[in-house]
Amino acid sequence: MQALNVTNVADGLNQLPSFRASSSPSNVQAAGGNVGSRQLDLRSLEAKRTLVLVDGRRFVPSTGEGTVDINLIPSGLIQRTEVVTGGASAVYGSDAVAGVVNFILDRKFTGLKADFQLGLSERGDDFNQFASLTYGTALGERGQFVVSAEYENNDGLGGCYQARAWCAQERSIVGNTPAGTAGQPSSIITSDVHVSxxxxxxxxxxxxxxAGQPVFSNVALDPLRGTTFTASGTPTKFNYGQFAGPLFMIGGDGHGFNPFLSSLLLKVPVERYSLYGALKYELSDTINATLDVSYGHVKGTTLSSVRRQNIRHNSRRRLAECGPRLGVDIRRRACGAASADVRWSVA
Structure with missing residues (x-):
């Protein structure tokens, strides 16, 4: 962990090829739930199929899916980590189909050690504060007591469009027009992609x-197609940009390529603290008494997803107002008995 310069063991393990970078502050906001948690996912079979052990014993799950948040395992006490990537369900059950991760703690640690770290990204953001304190002592000749406490506060990163210029470029794939032309690619990877x-x-x-049926069988002949509105509700012509397809286009007036991602945080801010204590005492040559106590708190903050109306452009909505500002042509076609409804959408 020191060589990788990480403050959480899950961040180090997720760099191994056998792990898929699953739930972490860098991606959990898109999937939703367990904001700020860190989970392990062997072989991309979902975290619930990766069994997490501490000294060969199951660790208490802390998420709604029954998985273990690695934030609660003290990095200051971890001596080594054993990973079994083969299916171990025959030994441990169905939650070990992907494999087993076993954290071995240094329960014989004696002394006091502290770790303090401050860090930020090369762009001057993602400020992180981390502190860890570990203490261990022998209780006579038969007992041992260890305790470790951790605190971390990470500021995270802002919205994708605001925090990084490459995200604001809105890169995606649009279909070439006309499709299937000899010598021409069927799709184009480009920037400035908008929703058409x-x-x-x-x-x-x-x-x-x-009756809900198209007034014009050929949508290109529909005079109302491509009518948008100003903030005050006045109708105006919509600019379809270049290579306008059934969903995306290059440039134009549409919303950015992905309205959902425009406000999502690249990395959610997380504040966490944990405390882990272990006591072992030999009552006799054949009887040992052990006590493990764990307490932790993880707080992650993210933005909720926006509601996307009619993303598949297949709903029918009646214009709420048929007043004069809609214009004569729109009132006649959209508010009359013959064509009472229009198919429209907002971002």
Missing amino acids: TMSPTGLINRSLNA
């Missing part, structure tokens, strides 16, 4: 009649 079916203020994609 959504607008923050609303976008009319297709006119439907009262």
Whole structure:
């Protein structure tokens, strides 16, 4: 861990090829739940199929899925880590299908050691504070007591679009037009990709009649298609940009490539502390008494996901207002009996 310069053993293990970088402050906000936790996932079979042991014994699960948050295992007491990547379900049960991770603690540690670290990224953000204190002493000739306490406070990283310029470039894949042309790629990897079916203020994609059927069989002939609105509700023409497909396009007026990711944090801020104590005493040559006590607290903060309306552009919505500002053509087509509904979406 010292060589890797990490403050959490899970961050070090997730760099091994046998582990998939699963739940951590860098990705849990996208998946939701257990914000700030660190879990281990062997062979990409989900964390619930990786058994976590401490000195050969099951550690108490601390998440809703029944998995172990590695934040609660004291790094100051870990002597080594044993990883079995082969299925061990025959020995441990179905929760060890992917493998077993066994943390071996230094229960014979004697003395006092402390670890203090401050760090930040090369861009001057992601500020991290870490402190660890470990103490151990012998209780006569038959007993041993060890205790370790940790505290970490990480500021995390801001929204993807704001924290990193490469994220704000909105890179994605759009279909080439026309598709299937000899000598031309079918898709283009490019930046400035926008959504062609959504607008923050609303976008009319297709006119439907009262029965819910398209007024025009050819959507290109629909005069209302491509009508968007200003913040005050005034209709205006929507700019479809280049290579406009059924979902994405290059440039134009649509929302950025991924409205969901535009506000997600690259890394959630996390504050955690943990305390672990172990007592062992030999009552006789054949009887040993042990007591392990663990306490921890993890607090992670993230932004909730935005609600994406009509991302598949397949819903039908009636315009809420048929007042004069919609214009004569829109009122006639969208508010009349023959074409009471339009297919539209907002981002």
